[in-house]
Amino acid sequence: MYTKKVFRAKDLAKWTRFETIFFIVFITAFVSAYYFFELSWLKIPWTPLALIGTAVAFVIGFQNNSAYGRIWEARKIWGGIVNTSRTFGMYVQDMVTNEYAINKVEESVLKNEIKTLTYRHIAWMTALRHAMRVGKPWETVVKEKTNKEWNAIVSPPEWKSGLESDLKPYLTEAEISQIMEKGNKQTALLYLQSKHLRALKEKGIIWEFSFLELESLLQELFALQGKSERIKNFPYPRQFATLNHYFMWIFVVLLPLAIVPQFAEIGADIAASNNTLGKVFIWLAIPFYVAVAWIFHTMERIGRTGENPFEGSANDVPISTIARGIEIDLRQNLGEAKADIPEQFPVIYDTQM
Template identity: 70%
Template sequence: MHIKKKYTAFEMALWTRFETLLFLLIIVLWVAIYYFFDLGWLKIPWTPLALIGTAVAFVIGFQNNSAYGRIWEARKIWGGIVNTSRTFGMFVQDMLTNEYAESPLTEPQIHKEIKTLTYRHIAWMTALRHAMRMPRPWETSASHRTNQEWDLRPPELDSSLEDDLKSYITENDLAYVLGKNNKQTALLYLQSHHLQKLKEQGIIWEFSFLELEAILQELFTLQGKSERIKNFPYPRQFATLNHFFMWIFILLLPMALIPQFIEIGKGFSESHPLMGDLFAWLSIPFYIIVAWIFHTMERIGRTGENPFEGTANDVPISTIARGIEIDLRQNLGEPNEKIPDQFPVKHDTQF
């Protein structure tokens, strides 16, 4: 995920400056045409344009509500992963004992089994976050020039899944996982098989085995919910038409706004000739404000449609996963120097 801690007016201006310059070019061109060619007769009544603007506002509002719903659901899913992961780590440490074992293991052997299960869970989170960062054809926010120039890239784009998994699972497990299409699912299967073997050895009591299997079931559920958001985009008919409707409104707006300012200027041209003659140029800042508001609200909805894409407004799944890893490994008793640091924040953005 990427979540900005705050947005300043300067940052928002930078984020939208290319579109703002385009709006300035559009309105200056229209005003110049009206002013130098005396086209005051070429105008659109306010009533139909207001109807278009109202419809666009409704559609943008619907898109933004839907996009926020997707972001909030994604955040709740990964919040569930946080809680379930901590529960799994606690259960594994307390439920692996020699109490019912026919052939008891030594303490180092039990600790090794606990570490293997815990590390495999970290590998599952790693595989899941890599899967959530895989680009989809409908994800376009990351390719926007503002993201490119600020180099806002999630850590998954700078490392391969194979390299990230090597430190958590054995070579045999790695080969097995990499041979599957859904690698996070393969890791949960390995967890279940491992728990089954420990249950057969008596290291895990049968009731404890059922509790741990229930945790794996919950992880499957959370994984499936996360994959559903990733693989099912915001309906394209809404997103595409909304974008077109917004631009239709922005391009038609000058033909209603500029004649209105011309009429206002004529009203006091006798008392203030120069001001009345140049009053049409005052429509420039008003047009830019209106166009900027409509376009920015529509763009906010577009950037929120895909909460795992890896832009500045997405859910910081990399940071969440690394935070869980740090918690689990600290509770295993590992020294801090052996535990990886949290992913760095860039431009007040978590990934």
């Protein structure tokens, strides 16, 4: 899916509210213990903590860049599917003719062949988007509490319907039965497409040169499918994702040991001229800590959110919308009535699916 509007501050605050509450409670408890029990010995120097923070910042930056790269690559792949699909639809309509046919067939037969090839391509896109939405063990973002709340409101259509029922408008019962037996259903559909094209070529309904052009488009679809499956089936390296998550929490937990004593020392200096302000100055460590911890945690979480661009979260590539858009284009070019063409998936809370 893809959120069209700018991510507003209140949305971000709501998305991270549980962690923010934890940071507030954690630092308030630490400052209270430090202040009331006079734990001035409970501190560490800034230098080692600064080194940890620098290392964590570098790893988070690397993670975010890598995650964005995966999202952008996925978007380019599905952009390629858009272009190749439109080209395929155009070629089929112009290359399936009686011009080189051994035995001429009626125009209605040609139109039926064009429709069958076009519908099978739509079925391929349907099977591919369903395969991209299948959960993987490393896809854990949608299982987080705030993301579950979001997915209860906005979720991919593939979570609400099965592949077999979604294929029924485009394939015969025999084809569906054959496809559902295969492990990789989208690959099986391209095999069927190739066999159909060969059968038409042998009848002369498709010229040999046209057959080669159409086969090259199937080859391109195989390449795009493989690229999409590569991103889906190969996770962001866990040694980076998991350790970075732990490093971030180590930094966040250790941070009060340096920031609170620092504010206490500043407060002691202020007390020389303003005793009241000096005594309470240590409590200003709370908002400063919350701000630093929240920034580190949120940046790390943003990176995790972008690791798997087909998982089903709010910022994924909107493959359902893309596939439906292609279907609408192809069926309009077949000359179908508007009432017979499915509508685009709705945009809910400015989010495409």
